Amino acid sequence: MSALAPPKVVTLTDLFTAFLKVGMSGFGGVLPFARRMLVEEQRWLTPDEFNEVLSLSQFLPGPNIVNVSVIIGRRFQRVPGSIAASVGLMLMPMIILLTLVTIYAQFAQFPVVQRATHGVSAAAAGLMISVALKMAQPLRHTAWKVGIALIVFAAIGLARVPLLWVLLAMAPVSYALAWRSR
């Protein structure tokens, strides 16, 4: 991953400000903005390196974009770099959101605000479904993958089984099927 590392020096301030910008750019997910900043604007990573950082981030638990910031920060400035990048990423969105919710709390009793929020909630649920459907596209021709996705959906969504049990039961099954179909 570091074989093709760009020769430039990336400071803690660079990491902090770059991720500060990423944090403020995205609505409903900031990964596309992170890619543009890392690959196209700053050229800290090649497209292949970005894919690899992303796949490691998705492989591990935790918010994917926070994992990306930890990996990029580590790469250039070790532990302080990871802290600068992840704090830069979350700082402004948290300030904006907590300001927003404080204002919202003042107006939440007005019926028009309640109705608008209800509309946004209904659409936001639709966006979440669309994310799942888009992610399902590459899997839909493989029967066992569709089966695993549907069982996990039914267990969590319909039966409301706690996540830990579902992961403990389904991850090994999925792994065995993935191993067999290598």
Add this chain to the structure above:
Amino acid sequence: MNLPVLGEVARQFLILSLLSIGGANAVIPEIQLRAVEVEGWLTNSDFSQMYALSQAAPGPNVLIVSLIGWKAAGYVGAIVAMVAMCAPSSLMTYQVANVWERFRDAPWRIATQTALAPVTVGLILASGYVLTRTIDHEWNAYLATGVTAIIAVMTRAHPLWLLAIAAILGALGLI
């Protein structure tokens, strides 16, 4: 400051951090389960309002966590929840990044990645379903959810526009 509640916020999100395989979107049902049904920090209606606000503001999806923390224990709760949600997974990511190159081409790693993809799809679909059940009680709300999902899948419309249109339709009393 309510220290027992802050401690409980920290405990719940430290666990959720390590359970959040597939990212923050994948643990929405588990967050709802723990925050609404186990801890009683907020109602289902609050939960859907907080989710809507987190989507209407810029930043990563994981921000919903700070609003749950805020509901439970104010501004300090928001920070505690966010740090707890990110710290364990970040430590793990940092450590794994140190050794990643050694096993990135290992067959077990590739199989793990193949295995996680359908699990994640199932989890996020469940998130969409649980949100829909939490939010929608009338046919027009279900319709709004369905139409938004279809538009978002079929077109490249920016999500923010869809949320803005839904806010206007909602304010007019149509959703």
